[in-house]
Amino acid sequence: MKKLGLSLLFVFFTVPLMIAQNSKTEKEEESMDRIELCKENYAKLFGGEALTGEGTDPELMDILQKFIFGEVFKTGNLSIKTREIITCVALATMQTLPQLKAHAAAALNVGVTPIELREAVYQCAPFIGFPKTLNAVATMNEVFQERGITLPLETQGTVSENSRYAKGFDIQNPLYGAEIREALQSLPEGMGEDISRFLTEMCFGDFYTRNALDVKTRELLSICVLATLGADKQIYSHTVGNLRAGNTKETLYAAMIQCIPYIGFPNALNAINIIKTVDIPE
Numbered sequence: 001m002k003k004l005g006l007s008l009l010f011v012f013f014t015v016p017l018m019i020a021q022n023s024k025t026e027k028e029e030e031s032m033d034r035i036e037l038c039k040e041n042y043a044k045l046f047g048g049e050a051l052t053g054e055g056t057d058p059e060l061m062d063i064l065q066k067f068i069f070g071e072v073f074k075t076g077n078l079s080i081k082t083r084e085i086i087t088c089v090a091l092a093t094m095q096t097l098p099q100l101k102a103h104a105a106a107a108l109n110v111g112v113t114p115i116e117l118r119e120a121v122y123q124c125a126p127f128i129g130f131p132k133t134l135n136a137v138a139t140m141n142e143v144f145q146e147r148g149i150t151l152p153l154e155t156q157g158t159v160s161e162n163s164r165y166a167k168g169f170d171i172q173n174p175l176y177g178a179e180i181r182e183a184l185q186s187l188p189e190g191m192g193e194d195i196s197r198f199l200t201e202m203c204f205g206d207f208y209t210r211n212a213l214d215v216k217t218r219e220l221l222s223i224c225v226l227a228t229l230g231a232d233k234q235i236y237s238h239t240v241g242n243l244r245a246g247n248t249k250e251t252l253y254a255a256m257i258q259c260i261p262y263i264g265f266p267n268a269l270n271a272i273n274i275i276k277t278v279d280i281p282e
Contacts, residue, residue: 034070041069045106076254092136093228126203168205175241227271
């Protein structure tokens with residue numbers, strides 16, 4: 001009984017202390033100024049030191065690093081893993097391959113798995129085309145090889161030639177209904193039906209059905225690609241798709257803000273204004 005009493009006293013006094021210490025850590029992070037937060041996030045991502053004042057353009061790097069890692073990275077409720085995956089798809093879309101290489105390595109440093117990163121880059125293909133996707137994949141694979149990661153990575157496909165349409169339709173229809181097919185009906189000689197089928201089979205069948213990333217994440221990455229491209233009509237449609245997939249508008253706004261340093265204010269603000277106009281579907 002004496003031992004039990006001592007154990008209870010230990011729990012009584014130490015558990016609140018542990019909770020208080022965790023809360024203190026969270027509050028300290030919230031109160032950190034942008035310079036401290038910049039240095040902390042930069043070290044997590046790149047394993048180096050930010051704001052060194054070195055190089056040919058230290059003033060630009062100072063502005064860049066404080067803004068991205070000290071301000072943007074604390075805006076909105078996104079994990080650091082999600083932020084880096086979003087960054088990688090934006091860079092892949094723009095074909096800024098040196099920066100993609102740096103951020104692919106950073107993504108691995110903060111816990112993104114090689115397969116998750118590969119799937120995020122693959123997800124760009126229906127929106128930016130295969131040549132740009134192949135460029136991005138080659139850059140990503142350089143990072144994998146430098147890390148000693150064996151290629152090719154494990155297969156993640158889940159469809160066959162006979163099932164890709166049906167499985168793609170099962171994902172597409174709850175998110176978008178017959179919107180695209182109806183929009184393409186006026187094309188001659190059945191070409192509208194062909195394009196509609198291509199979209200179902202390739203975009204949703206070949207890619208959205210793959211393992212490692214769920215549909216909710218794939219929709220979030222897709223709208224980030226579309227914001228980078230400035231594809232207004234598709235941003236509207238994919239806002240609806242995101243909401244139906246379970247993402248909130250707050251998440252979409254945070255994702256657009258995460259894109260600002262890479263795609264610029266005009267494209268990001270344009271996407272935010274489009275997202276604001278979309279009613280949450282019933």
